[in-house]
Amino acid sequence: MLKTLTRAAALSALLLATAAHAGPPSEGSGTAWDITAGLTTEIGQRLAGSDREAAARDWAVVRLKALGFDNVRIEPFTFDGWVRGPESASLTAPYPHKLAIAALGYSAPTPKGGINAPLVYFPTLDALKAAPDGSLNGKIAFIDHAMRAAQDGAGYGPYGAARRQGPSIAAAKGAAGVVIRSIGTDWQRNPHTGATSWSKDVTAIPAGAVSNPDADLIARIAKGGKPMILALQLEGKPVPKLPSGNVIAELPGRDPSLPPILVACHLDSWDLGTGAFDDAAGCGIITEAALAAQKEGKALRTIRVLWAGAEEVGVFGGAAYAEAHKNEPHGLAMESDFGADKVWRVQFDFGPGNAALADRIAASLAPIGVVRAGGKANGGADVGAIAKAQKLAVVDLSQDGTRYFDLHHTSDDTLDKVDPAQLAQNVEAWRRVLAIVANEPGPLSGN
Amino acid sequence: MLKTLTRAAALSALLLATAAHAGPPSEGSGTAWDITAGLTTEIGQRLAGSDREAAARDWAVVRLKALGFDNVRIEPFTFDGWVRGPESASLTAPYPHKLAIAALGYSAPTPKGGINAPLVYFPTLDALKAAPDGSLNGKIAFIDHAMRAAQDGAGYGPYGAARRQGPSIAAAKGAAGVVIRSIGTDWQRNPHTGATSWSKDVTAIPAGAVSNPDADLIARIAKGGKPMILALQLEGKPVPKLPSGNVIAELPGRDPSLPPILVACHLDSWDLGTGAFDDAAGCGIITEAALAAQKEGKALRTIRVLWAGAEEVGVFGGAAYAEAHKNEPHGLAMESDFGADKVWRVQFDFGPGNAALADRIAASLAPIGVVRAGGKANGGADVGAIAKAQKLAVVDLSQDGTRYFDLHHTSDDTLDKVDPAQLAQNVEAWRRVLAIVANEPGPLSGN
Numbered sequence: 001m002l003k004t005l006t007r008a009a010a011l012s013a014l015l016l017a018t019a020a021h022a023g024p025p026s027e028g029s030g031t032a033w034d035i036t037a038g039l040t041t042e043i044g045q046r047l048a049g050s051d052r053e054a055a056a057r058d059w060a061v062v063r064l065k066a067l068g069f070d071n072v073r074i075e076p077f078t079f080d081g082w083v084r085g086p087e088s089a090s091l092t093a094p095y096p097h098k099l100a101i102a103a104l105g106y107s108a109p110t111p112k113g114g115i116n117a118p119l120v121y122f123p124t125l126d127a128l129k130a131a132p133d134g135s136l137n138g139k140i141a142f143i144d145h146a147m148r149a150a151q152d153g154a155g156y157g158p159y160g161a162a163r164r165q166g167p168s169i170a171a172a173k174g175a176a177g178v179v180i181r182s183i184g185t186d187w188q189r190n191p192h193t194g195a196t197s198w199s200k201d202v203t204a205i206p207a208g209a210v211s212n213p214d215a216d217l218i219a220r221i222a223k224g225g226k227p228m229i230l231a232l233q234l235e236g237k238p239v240p241k242l243p244s245g246n247v248i249a250e251l252p253g254r255d256p257s258l259p260p261i262l263v264a265c266h267l268d269s270w271d272l273g274t275g276a277f278d279d280a281a282g283c284g285i286i287t288e289a290a291l292a293a294q295k296e297g298k299a300l301r302t303i304r305v306l307w308a309g310a311e312e313v314g315v316f317g318g319a320a321y322a323e324a325h326k327n328e329p330h331g332l333a334m335e336s337d338f339g340a341d342k343v344w345r346v347q348f349d350f351g352p353g354n355a356a357l358a359d360r361i362a363a364s365l366a367p368i369g370v371v372r373a374g375g376k377a378n379g380g381a382d383v384g385a386i387a388k389a390q391k392l393a394v395v396d397l398s399q400d401g402t403r404y405f406d407l408h409h410t411s412d413d414t415l416d417k418v419d420p421a422q423l424a425q426n427v428e429a430w431r432r433v434l435a436i437v438a439n440e441p442g443p444l445s446g447n
Numbered sequence: 448m449l450k451t452l453t454r455a456a457a458l459s460a461l462l463l464a465t466a467a468h469a470g471p472p473s474e475g476s477g478t479a480w481d482i483t484a485g486l487t488t489e490i491g492q493r494l495a496g497s498d499r500e501a502a503a504r505d506w507a508v509v510r511l512k513a514l515g516f517d518n519v520r521i522e523p524f525t526f527d528g529w530v531r532g533p534e535s536a537s538l539t540a541p542y543p544h545k546l547a548i549a550a551l552g553y554s555a556p557t558p559k560g561g562i563n564a565p566l567v568y569f570p571t572l573d574a575l576k577a578a579p580d581g582s583l584n585g586k587i588a589f590i591d592h593a594m595r596a597a598q599d600g601a602g603y604g605p606y607g608a609a610r611r612q613g614p615s616i617a618a619a620k621g622a623a624g625v626v627i628r629s630i631g632t633d634w635q636r637n638p639h640t641g642a643t644s645w646s647k648d649v650t651a652i653p654a655g656a657v658s659n660p661d662a663d664l665i666a667r668i669a670k671g672g673k674p675m676i677l678a679l680q681l682e683g684k685p686v687p688k689l690p691s692g693n694v695i696a697e698l699p700g701r702d703p704s705l706p707p708i709l710v711a712c713h714l715d716s717w718d719l720g721t722g723a724f725d726d727a728a729g730c731g732i733i734t735e736a737a738l739a740a741q742k743e744g745k746a747l748r749t750i751r752v753l754w755a756g757a758e759e760v761g762v763f764g765g766a767a768y769a770e771a772h773k774n775e776p777h778g779l780a781m782e783s784d785f786g787a788d789k790v791w792r793v794q795f796d797f798g799p800g801n802a803a804l805a806d807r808i809a810a811s812l813a814p815i816g817v818v819r820a821g822g823k824a825n826g827g828a829d830v831g832a833i834a835k836a837q838k839l840a841v842v843d844l845s846q847d848g849t850r851y852f853d854l855h856h857t858s859d860d861t862l863d864k865v866d867p868a869q870l871a872q873n874v875e876a877w878r879r880v881l882a883i884v885a886n887e888p889g890p891l892s893g894n
Binding site: 037040041042043044045052095096097098100187188189190212213216217220221224273274410411412414415416417 | 484487488489490491492499542543544545547634635636637659660663664667668671720721857858859861862863864
């Protein structure tokens with residue numbers, strides 16, 4: 001009954017949402033919106049290593065120069081990447097069903113045309129782990145899970161393991177392929193892609209994710225007990241030494257001797273959507289906020305904007321940045337890479353000497369509804385390496401992630417999902433933080 | 448500002464909905480649920496004329512007999528149908544974008560591999576109508592519109608014209624192809640298919656629908672004014688004389704001399720989803736309600752259940768039924784084909800002699816929140832022909848259609864969208880009506 005009531009409540013809310021969102025999407029304005037709309041319209045998908053990611057870098061250079069940034073440049077690097085190929089999946093027994101599937105990044109390719117094999121259902125990653133070695137020889141493993149939406153995205157860690165580690169575990173047990181329930185909280189027929197990683201001791205196998213409704217179908221059929229056969233075609237494959245690069249631009253501060261404030265987003269996207277939420281909006285937010293923090297004149301410190309390359313496939317841009325700039329001191333690091341819904345929380349990784357600064361930042365954010373929380377800021381993927389190497393001060397502005405994993409890595413990550421009002425709230429929160437930290441004369445450090 | 452606030456309200460509602468619906472879908476129970484789950488799981492898509500529609504008929508016969516129905520049979524017919532083929536669409540200029548597209552039913556095929564042609568944007572069907580003859584020679588027309596969601600599905604009539612008539616109008620003006628904004632109210636990357644029809648004086652051309660986010664993208668690019676080129680592959684094609692059939696089953700009444708009560712749904716579905724909302728749920732609702740109306744013993748009149756074939760592609764089952772049964776008197780007709788959300792309204796087409804009967808039905812429905820409305824019941828597609836030919840009494844139980852056109856004819860029409868609680872409310876509303884009309888001894892007639 002609780003379940004039924006919950007579903008009914010969900011539907012009521014959905015009706016409201018549907019009624020209101022139908023029709024042409026809202027048009028935003030301002031630099032954050034223009035960057036988000038421009039990247040998703042004029043560039044579109046920007047898979048790491050692709051010519052579209054390269055086009056995005058060129059687009060970024062032109063745009064950042066036009067916005068008045070200095071020292072705008074591309075810092076190129078190469079990385080071992082992955083390209084998507086033809087892909088499809090169909091149950092052929094006990095009932096014929098075409099499934100909505102997407103290969104995971106770094107999936108091995110099936111032979112041309114695909115494979116046919118029994119599909120073995122595992123309700124959880126732990127159930128797969130418990131399967132005897134060799135028991136999956138010649139079979140395809142299906143990994144189910146029960147991720148729920150959460151404001152802080154809490155499910156991504158534990159449930160995301162099905163994508164990050166599940167394929168490797170299935171391969172170790174001899175599986176010919178692996179399919180997971182998408183790491184996502186929506187009920188659309190749009191699978192969620194994302195990178196998997198392979199243990200050193202296994203040979204990569206074809207690995208894909210089906211949409212949640214398709215996973216529901218597989219779970220229902222598995223419950224009935226009739227053997228399942230899957231026809232699986234995933235022709236995407238790894239490709240070594242692809243080109244990528246970080247785009248860097250600066251708003252020089254009044255005192256060049258002070259280490260800069262580093263603010264990051266990532267420029268690449270997965271290839272199924274146009275990467276509006278992930279992460280064109282992040283680039284828009286940090287860039288408009290950096291400009292806005294200087295509205296009343298140059299800040300004391302330089303604000304350096306990093307639009308990182310090749311994040312989705314393994315944070316290669318963040319690693320390249322940390323390596324290239326390892327001998328250069330930094331003042332503080334921040335990142336925006338969790339959509340464009342409202343900022344609701346601020347967290348810090350500040351050393352004892354910066355306690356008063358944290359208080360000032362929190363006080364500045366309180367009037368716009370951002371709460372200060374305990375726990376340590378982690379900085380995010382792209383600034384993670386440099387922040388760790390230099391023990392940087394870090395501020396995290398957490399966006400509401402309740403619907404983030406509805407859209408994450410799917411074809412549905414498009415501009416219409418970005419709410420101009422919430423995007424503007426993000427910019428304002430970032431502006432408040434940057435206006436303070438970029439004018440801080442004293443030393444900055446993390447723990 | 449209003450727009451922005453509306454979007455913000457929509458997002459708030461969506462957050463609630465998302466948080467609640469995430470995770471495994473609710474499991475229902477009872478005959479209506481079992482039929483809906485069974486058809487969508489064991490059969491899946493049931494495109495008219497396909498072997499899956501044939502499998503659905505056989506499944507229906509077994510199931511209806513097992514439920515205790517009499518005179519269970521298939522009444523076969525043939526019709527000129529359509530089959531889907533490989534399909535894809537990409538903008539190649541001014542920016543490369545892969546689009547989410549589905550061919551419309553009765554689209555002509557492109558040559559293998561597709562065509563490349565300029566894409567011409569029309570904001571409305573009227574704008575296309577105003578284009579000079581011949582102005583679209585060698586071009587692909589794009590038809591936009593601004594359909595909104597509505598409880599009674601009001602937008603489907605006017606905006607649906609873009610799908611039903613738009614392709615024919617574009618063909619008359621010389622277009623090499625036509626693409627429309629999906630007739631739908633969602634913001635998913637899932638196009639809405641559906642049949643188009645061709646005027647006698649035009650040659651059919653390739654015709655497809657892109658998803659709403661893709662249409663937004665096209666509209667944005669069109670606004671920028673740079674010429675668009677579309678690579679369009681739609682290899683689906685018409686096929687003559689496909690097999691279909693109506694499944695008919697009866698609960699015989701105590702007085703075989705009284706004309707039967709006819710209750711209908713359609714068994715076929717579009718091929719992109721599994722046809723849960725459209726219309727497995729309708730078959731579930733009418734069937735459980737018919738059985739439930741007899742719980743206290745046989746009704747006076749026979750209740751005849753019609754699971755019609757080949758509705759989506761042109762209501763061929765309804766026409767075949769009307770022809771096959773034209774000499775047989777009927778008492779009253781009803782149909783369920785608008786999803787599975789709650790019944791909120793009842794309307795009648797009753798002759799003057801049945802006014803008191805309408806009052807009794809309305810009084811029986813009022814306690815479960817179904818309001819009586821003016822206007823004339825139309826009976827729906829599959830009973831339309833027989834109801835018109837015999838001037839039958841008709842009762843319409845209107846389902847809430849606010850989200851119906853989010854799902855309609857898309858890959859998202861799957862079992863998880865059916866809310867067990869609302870499905871049960873449908874059954875109860877139908878049971879109340881059938882318990883009254885199937886026990887009505889007096890003559891029944893429409894206007």
